[in-house]
Amino acid sequence: MHTNTSKYVNKILNFVNILILVLQRLSMKYLQPIILSILIFSSLLLIPGIKAHDGTTFEAYTSNAPTIDGVINDDEWADASTVTFSIPEGEVTIYVMNDRRYLYIAAKVADNTLDEIVNVALDIFTIDFDGRHDGQEFNVGEDTISIGARNRIGDGFVGPGLDIIDDSQIDVDGLVSRIGNFNHFEISHPIDSGDANDIAGDYGKTIGVRFLFFDQSGSDNSVISVFPIGVGADDRSQSQWADITIATPTDDAGSSDFPITEAGIIIVLLGWAVYFGSIIRKRRN
Ligand SMILES: [Ca+2]
Ligand SMILES: [Ca+2]
Ligand SMILES: [Ca+2]
Ligand SMILES: [Ca+2]
Known part of the structure; x- marks a missing residue:
């Protein structure tokens, strides 16, 4: 090069x-x-940074895939783009990075309990994508992925009735665990799975994103926190969502790609x- x-x-x-x-x-x-x-x-x-959306851009390449075991080790996420913000129970840190094939996202969430029971109380980490990066509406066909306790992975899309429908092809891996007063969520999703109901990413391409943190979902004490701050969990508008730019590989040995x-x-x-x-x-x- x-x-x-x-x-x-x-x-x-x-x-x-x-x-x-x-x-x-x-x-x-x-x-x-x-x-x-x-x-x-x-x-x-x-x-840089002349864009729609809220101004937060995650962009980080890693040559070392993290182990998706629900434990966020500082070493394995050292290459990630991160943001830390406050929720009622403490701090949340979001980690984003990609290698040649996968987008990796993790969240370390302050929480008094890891709630694990569906329809009673469940902690869930959900990521909604603005795959078209138009900053308009969270609309039919757009991608959403999630991870809940006990390996409850979700890969869905916005259906014709604007409800969330499960993909027939599941392209998510993820795990959750509890360390100290934090719940650790780790999730991976292909940059381009080939599934029409997933993001079709490419190196250098920017995708809009919203992160949802469900605490005790299904209970009377259910709380949903959202990043970027100020965006609602049910807002259809994507105008204030954050951005993920799929990072171009930096370990580009022998390639003749023009810089x-x-x-x-x-x-x-x-x-x-x-x-x-x-x-x-x-x-x-
Ligand atoms: Ca890990
Ligand atoms: Ca909880
Ligand atoms: Ca899929
Ligand atoms: Ca999907």
């Missing part, structure tokens, strides 16, 4: 030299405003250099 990069840099430098010659020969009168506009526009594109982002930054910076260079030359003339 490094030899390829320097090859591309040489090509870019040659291109810049030609561009300087062209600029010197042409009238700068019309060319300069056009080039300036292009430069400002392309520079804006390089500023688009890096090349883009180099081209725009060189473009600015050419522009200021041409102004200085013009003033000297």
